[in-house]
Amino acid sequence: MMRYAGQALRSLLALPTLAWMLLFFLIPLGLVVVYSFATISLVTYNISFGWTLSNYRQIHDPLYFNTLTRSIFLSISATLGCLLLGFPLAYFISRQPSRWQKLLLVLVIVPFWTSFIVRTYAIVNLIDNGGPLQHFLHALHVLSGPLNILYTPKGIALGIVYSYLPLMVLPIYVSLERIDYNLVDAANDLGANPRRTFRRVTLPLAMPGVVVGCIIVGIPALGEYVIPEILGGGKTLMLGNVITDQFLSVGDYPFGSAIAVALMVVMALALIVFRLAQRRAAPS
Amino acid sequence: MNDLPHRPLSPAGTMRRRELLARAAQMGIALPALSALGAACGSSSSSSSPPSSSGPPKGTAVLLNYQGWMGKHTVADFETAYPGAGIKQASLGSISSGAVVPQIKANMSTYDAALGDQAVTGQGVAADIIQPLDWSKIPNIKNVDEKFRSAYTHGIPTDYGKTGIGYRTDLVSDPINSWADLWNLAPKYSGKIVFTDLDRDCIGSALRYKGYSVNTTNQDELNQALQALIEIKPHLQALKSYNIGQGLAQGSYAIAMDWDYDIALAQQDNPHIKWVLPSEGASAYLEGFFAVKDTPQIEVLEAFFNFFLEPKQYADFVNTTGTAFVSNAATPYIDKTIAQNPALIVDPATLANVEFENYLGEATAAYNKLWDQFKSA
Numbered sequence: 001m002m003r004y005a006g007q008a009l010r011s012l013l014a015l016p017t018l019a020w021m022l023l024f025f026l027i028p029l030g031l032v033v034v035y036s037f038a039t040i041s042l043v044t045y046n047i048s049f050g051w052t053l054s055n056y057r058q059i060h061d062p063l064y065f066n067t068l069t070r071s072i073f074l075s076i077s078a079t080l081g082c083l084l085l086g087f088p089l090a091y092f093i094s095r096q097p098s099r100w101q102k103l104l105l106v107l108v109i110v111p112f113w114t115s116f117i118v119r120t121y122a123i124v125n126l127i128d129n130g131g132p133l134q135h136f137l138h139a140l141h142v143l144s145g146p147l148n149i150l151y152t153p154k155g156i157a158l159g160i161v162y163s164y165l166p167l168m169v170l171p172i173y174v175s176l177e178r179i180d181y182n183l184v185d186a187a188n189d190l191g192a193n194p195r196r197t198f199r200r201v202t203l204p205l206a207m208p209g210v211v212v213g214c215i216i217v218g219i220p221a222l223g224e225y226v227i228p229e230i231l232g233g234g235k236t237l238m239l240g241n242v243i244t245d246q247f248l249s250v251g252d253y254p255f256g257s258a259i260a261v262a263l264m265v266v267m268a269l270a271l272i273v274f275r276l277a278q279r280r281a282a283p284s
Numbered sequence: 285m286n287d288l289p290h291r292p293l294s295p296a297g298t299m300r301r302r303e304l305l306a307r308a309a310q311m312g313i314a315l316p317a318l319s320a321l322g323a324a325c326g327s328s329s330s331s332s333s334p335p336s337s338s339g340p341p342k343g344t345a346v347l348l349n350y351q352g353w354m355g356k357h358t359v360a361d362f363e364t365a366y367p368g369a370g371i372k373q374a375s376l377g378s379i380s381s382g383a384v385v386p387q388i389k390a391n392m393s394t395y396d397a398a399l400g401d402q403a404v405t406g407q408g409v410a411a412d413i414i415q416p417l418d419w420s421k422i423p424n425i426k427n428v429d430e431k432f433r434s435a436y437t438h439g440i441p442t443d444y445g446k447t448g449i450g451y452r453t454d455l456v457s458d459p460i461n462s463w464a465d466l467w468n469l470a471p472k473y474s475g476k477i478v479f480t481d482l483d484r485d486c487i488g489s490a491l492r493y494k495g496y497s498v499n500t501t502n503q504d505e506l507n508q509a510l511q512a513l514i515e516i517k518p519h520l521q522a523l524k525s526y527n528i529g530q531g532l533a534q535g536s537y538a539i540a541m542d543w544d545y546d547i548a549l550a551q552q553d554n555p556h557i558k559w560v561l562p563s564e565g566a567s568a569y570l571e572g573f574f575a576v577k578d579t580p581q582i583e584v585l586e587a588f589f590n591f592f593l594e595p596k597q598y599a600d601f602v603n604t605t606g607t608a609f610v611s612n613a614a615t616p617y618i619d620k621t622i623a624q625n626p627a628l629i630v631d632p633a634t635l636a637n638v639e640f641e642n643y644l645g646e647a648t649a650a651y652n653k654l655w656d657q658f659k660s661a
Contacts, residue, residue, distance in 0.1 A: 045389040151522040233522025234481040237659040251386030
């Protein structure tokens with residue numbers, strides 16, 4: 001009896017969160033789905049709810065399909081960028097003494113103490129022609145002319161990498177930090193060189209963190225709106241911008257909802273793929 | 285669609301509007317001592333007295349407005365002059381005005397009034413969201429110049445503006461007098477040109493460059509405008525909706541498609557900036573406040589609209605925002621840096637060379653698509 005009472009109490013504890021999720025996630029999500037099948041008159045703004053697929057058919061327009069492709073490509077590029085920078089950093093941190101690890105982890109998350117918008121604007125000055133990055137590259141003799149990154153797709157990718165890097169570093173660090181380095185020593189003792197040890201021991205054991213990092217970077221990056229707006233100079237159309245325009249400029253809620261639902265489907269598919277990859281990567 | 289040319293309300297845009305206010309204050313162009321007007325304002329002239337046919341209006345009206353697009357003291361002075369009446373301002377988190385009508389339509393009981401240009405009021409009429417005003421309760425409408433009054437009939441006109449060219453005479457050696465000059469010089473100044481990030485302005489300017497109306501619904505003419513925009517896009521540094529004049533003043537670029545009031549503000553930071561009203565003509569907006577259909581606060585709104593158009597109150601609005609103004613009656617109270625700025629002066633020659641952006645009806649969709657095609661190119 002007491003056990004059941006305890007279980008009931010524990011369920012009650014979850015009630016506020018469940019109510020919150022229902023009110024502010026599931027119901028709005030359902031509304032978006034319902035709107036995506038509706039039609040709107042852009043003259044009277046009267047909405048007719050029904051089950052038309054016309055909004056989804058519009059997405060097949062090469063204009064929007066190319067935008068979806070561009071968003072996916074940019075998201076993958078930025079995720080790979082985060083991975084290439086984040087893995088070595090996470091590995092470096094995980095190999096430091098415990099007290100240094102804590103300090104370095106704080107440094108990794110320090111950017112989150114500043115507003116996302118402010119950070120993104122800070123990048124504008126950093127990567128602008130004549131900015132600190134250009135001077136740095138000139139000093140290294142890597143570059144001689146103007147940087148020409150700001151207001152280009154490269155600038156958007158760089159901004160996403162900068163903003164999302166901590167989200168890649170932290171899960172990879174957690175995976176690396178849990179590795180029993182006796183396994184690495186064993187591989188070395190058995191004659192594996194450092195590269196082989198990394199490829200056959202360290203990397204597979206870190207894969208769960210890599211997969212999680214790729215998910216939490218790649219998925220939000222796909223629908224990113226602010227960074228393309230600020231660092232893309234309004235010249236690169238991303239799917240997040242199209243959705244925003246449909247809601248805040250055009251007033252075509254059904255079409256905006258259809259794109260949002262399509263984007264969610266793409267994200268869900270990506271999650272399934274990652275999940276399968278994670279299962280395969282999980283050490284037996 | 286139906287974007288207004290200067291409405292930065294994205295997160296960054298909000299900064300722009302705030303910055304504009306801050307700069308206006310720093311430059312000392314705000315009308316001094318307006319706070320001292322206080323209650324006296326309400327009775328400073330016979331025309332501004334509350335209507336006598338009914339009691340003083342009571343209640344609070346919600347005005348959908350651009351953030352900061354109001355005189356520094358206007359609302360406080362109104363509430364002092366009309367105890368029991370109030371104005372609460374709300375804003376959309378968007379740079380574009382295209383969402384004003386759908387937002388109101390979806391929330392008819394939320395808003396009592398809104399700011400909108402002719403395109404928005406045209407859209408509002410089609411969507412049946414506009415409440416006619418009792419003009420006998422707004423006698424100060426006489427302070428608005430006839431040409432604006434007759435062009436904006438669904439509410440009180442508040443301001444107008446043109447989309448033209450601003451450029452740095454110290455950075456650009458060639459004279460620019462037209463859209464054609466800008467397009468022709470684009471390769472030479474590649475990467476040093478900025479356009480506004482609003483569809484009607486960009487498309488309208490390209491249409492004028494090609495010799496067409498900014499309100500055309502002819503698909504062939506729209507296609508030519510699209511090709512012109514795609515042609516110049518590789519030379520554009522960015523499409524911007526805020527800080528355009530500031531970037532010009534700082535030298536981040538040399539040439540900009542921009543709004544008159546923004547260039548006028550930037551000229552105070554850098555005297556090398558020249559304003560050009562292109563010889564082919566320019567698109568323009570005329571906007572104002574209108575009441576939402578069946579609003580229970582119509583009496584408060586009519587009193588507020590009348591109060592807003594008092595010369596001193598209207599001057600507060602102009603001095604705060606730096607906009608081109610629609611009431612010559614307020615000129616004596618408007619700061620000379622605004623009233624005498626060539627970019628902002630309203631004269632017949634200037635007005636003859638601008639075309640106001642109108643509501644496009646069904647053709648709105650074609651402009652939306654064209655804009656996405658340009659951005660995606």
